[in-house]
Amino acid sequence: MKTTRIYLALILTFFSTYSIYAGYKLAILKDPDGFSNVRNGPGNDFLIVDTLYTDDFLYFQFIENSEWAKISAWKGRQIEGFIQLNKIQEVEKLENKIQQELIAKILNTRNKLKADFVDFQKSKDSLAYINCLSELKFYSDTKLEPILEILPRYICSTQDTKILKLFFASYWADKGSLNEMPSLTMASFFICNPDLVIKQLNKINSIEQKKSILNHIYWGLINYYGIEENGKTNNKEYNKHRARLDTEIKKINP
Numbered sequence: 001m002k003t004t005r006i007y008l009a010l011i012l013t014f015f016s017t018y019s020i021y022a023g024y025k026l027a028i029l030k031d032p033d034g035f036s037n038v039r040n041g042p043g044n045d046f047l048i049v050d051t052l053y054t055d056d057f058l059y060f061q062f063i064e065n066s067e068w069a070k071i072s073a074w075k076g077r078q079i080e081g082f083i084q085l086n087k088i089q090e091v092e093k094l095e096n097k098i099q100q101e102l103i104a105k106i107l108n109t110r111n112k113l114k115a116d117f118v119d120f121q122k123s124k125d126s127l128a129y130i131n132c133l134s135e136l137k138f139y140s141d142t143k144l145e146p147i148l149e150i151l152p153r154y155i156c157s158t159q160d161t162k163i164l165k166l167f168f169a170s171y172w173a174d175k176g177s178l179n180e181m182p183s184l185t186m187a188s189f190f191i192c193n194p195d196l197v198i199k200q201l202n203k204i205n206s207i208e209q210k211k212s213i214l215n216h217i218y219w220g221l222i223n224y225y226g227i228e229e230n231g232k233t234n235n236k237e238y239n240k241h242r243a244r245l246d247t248e249i250k251k252i253n254p
Helices: 002-018 096-123 126-158 161-173 181-192 194-201 207-225 236-252
Strands: 025-029 035-039 048-053 057-062 068-072 081-084 088-090
Touching: 025 126, 048 081, 057 126, 096 126, 096 161, 126 161, 126 181, 161 181, 161 194, 161 207, 181 194, 181 207, 181 236, 194 207, 194 236, 207 236
Parallel strands: none
Antiparallel strands: 025 057, 025 088, 035 048, 035 081, 057 068, 068 081
């Protein structure tokens, strides 16, 4: 358990540094009215510059001795300003069950959009294809990428095999993507609990999928530890995880 806590702390430090929103926390809007206004200053007397709606994500900073939070513009939403603290909930402080439901909903919706996109592509319905592509990109930017940042901590602390299985399935549905975040996310799972990852991998029948996941973990480890592409280093932690990974790779590539 102590080792898990140490790895969890390291993973959180890495992702907070890696994120372009370093210093900001991920939150979700939870307002009984279904929306909340973003203002250009910390108070109701300031002008409204935008609006957020229930379940929208945002990145925020606390303001000392204030009931307001500062919002940062980010890839998913170019919204910048101030919002009342009691209108938002920090995602990582939500109960595990609520986090599980949130993560599952986003991954399942993303999978559905990806399946629709593939269907429209095959049907040669150009208008539906373009609309679905736009919706898929928007959903990935505004929902999926924020979730990828909290998934390592969630999996590491809960060992939730249902979400791990769903994540692997979601990644496989989007295997053509060039986004490196899934590699970092998978590597973080492996660093924290390699046994859990390997156990889940052993339940996957597709050799191609197993190889692909192991390859993602390999590149994720290199990025996580800042190793040269040849993989040679004196970093003991990296070498330990790499040795375990190589053992699994050899099992499917005898």
